[in-house]
Amino acid sequence: MQAFLDLNKDSRWMEAIKSKLDIVGESVPPGAHIVYLDYPVHGNIGDLLIMKGTEAYFKAKGIRVRKRFSYLNFRMGTRIPSSWIIVCHGGGNFGDLYPYYQKFRETLVQRYPRHRIVILPQTIYFRDPEEQRRSLKLFGRHADLHLYVRDEGSYRAAKSEIANVTLAPDMAHELYPLKAAPPGSGKRLALVRTDGEGNSWDLERSLVLSCDTRTDWPDLFGAWDRLLLGIVVRAHSLDRRCYNLLPIRRLWYFLSDLYVRRAVRLFDSYDHILTSRLHGHILSCLMGKPNRLMDNSYGKNSSYYRQWIYRLEEACDVGNSGNHAGDLHSQSS
The missing domain is CATH 3.40.50 (Rossmann fold)
Known part of the structure; x- marks a missing residue:
């Protein structure tokens, strides 16, 4: 990359x-x-x-x-x-x-x-x-x-x-800029969608498989996190029935800060990011991490790249995957 x-x-x-x-x-x-x-x-x-x-x-x-x-x-x-x-x-x-x-x-x-x-x-x-x-x-x-x-x-x-x-x-x-650790490990992270917006990454298979770690956002949440998320969701629903008297929003904002910092720490452990998550790409750029972007299932990533991130073309290695991403620019190292 x-x-x-x-x-x-x-x-x-x-x-x-x-x-x-x-x-x-x-x-x-x-x-x-x-x-x-x-x-x-x-x-x-x-x-x-x-x-x-x-x-x-x-x-x-x-x-x-x-x-x-x-x-x-x-x-x-x-x-x-x-x-x-x-x-x-x-x-x-x-x-x-x-x-x-x-x-x-x-x-x-x-x-x-x-x-x-x-x-x-x-x-x-x-x-x-x-x-x-x-x-x-x-x-x-x-x-x-x-x-x-x-x-x-x-x-x-x-x-x-x-x-x-x-x-x-x-x-x-x-949020720009977000502080990041200086590069040095040489490690590569593949953050690849596994939900309904996921796209086949056959065209990038060799790159994905060459990464040191393959993951997705849900993998950042363990059993305790999922239990806590469920409690927070139910508490918000209860707050609606209680005419918004519960201080649940403050708790959720505190937890969401922790989860975002967890994602930043994950990215901080790698020098290069390969991702089909739009915000995997945006977070990489916010942190100054070189990254390669694959498309999602309906072309959201390629459309966003063409509209805004093309100005980072010299700094980010942006690839394509799937029929929707044919217009994404790419540079070889």
Whole structure:
């Protein structure tokens, strides 16, 4: 794999991508009072990185988060002052691949027609074109909806039905830079998806098998972690029934910090990262780790790379896997 070039040079590109998040300020201005909805309560490190980046952005811009809710404990119809902006978590679950989250957002725009609603950077993917049209039309009927998307394909899909659509990078970029240990071990890590977004890595099989370790985000969670996660999920559901009187969010934020640090420590033990996780790639770049990116099942990784990370082409060795990734740039060492 290609080694990182001069980090002083490369940091300019990462800083440039981070600065593009300032565009969120057009709909969520500094000092705004907001409600942050749909923060993730699960063990996907990528979503937790997005959440940490989002909270860092709020802090940096002086945005006042008056309330925070996950989809598990938010009560539709909760009274929200009309001057508060409703801000929804970003990520890659806008579509019919994760219908619960999409239904949550659809219900939200129907129940709060007079509020400004902002959806932070998402990738849009629907398997069913009719469902895509129906859902986007519903969002388009809201008078003050602002949708941020992470790639050109998502932008084209949404712009046909929604007035306020804006391209922006993933919120995890707000975490740049993350400290990393100096290279030296020469070890390689393969972080390969094993869930429904997984893609065949036949084209990268020799590279994957040559890595010292092959893993995925769920492998960072032992039996005790899974038990604790289950308790936290049930506690959020109980909090909804208790009218949000339980201090469960603070506990979850504490635990999620631990899990993110665990991922950072894992990456710190390797000099090169091969991954089909978009946030495996983003975390590598946040830490200045040379890495190679394979695509996921529907082209999310390649679309994101083409939109943003191409500027890191000289610093990251980015490969391709599967039919969707044919346009990813690559350099040989």
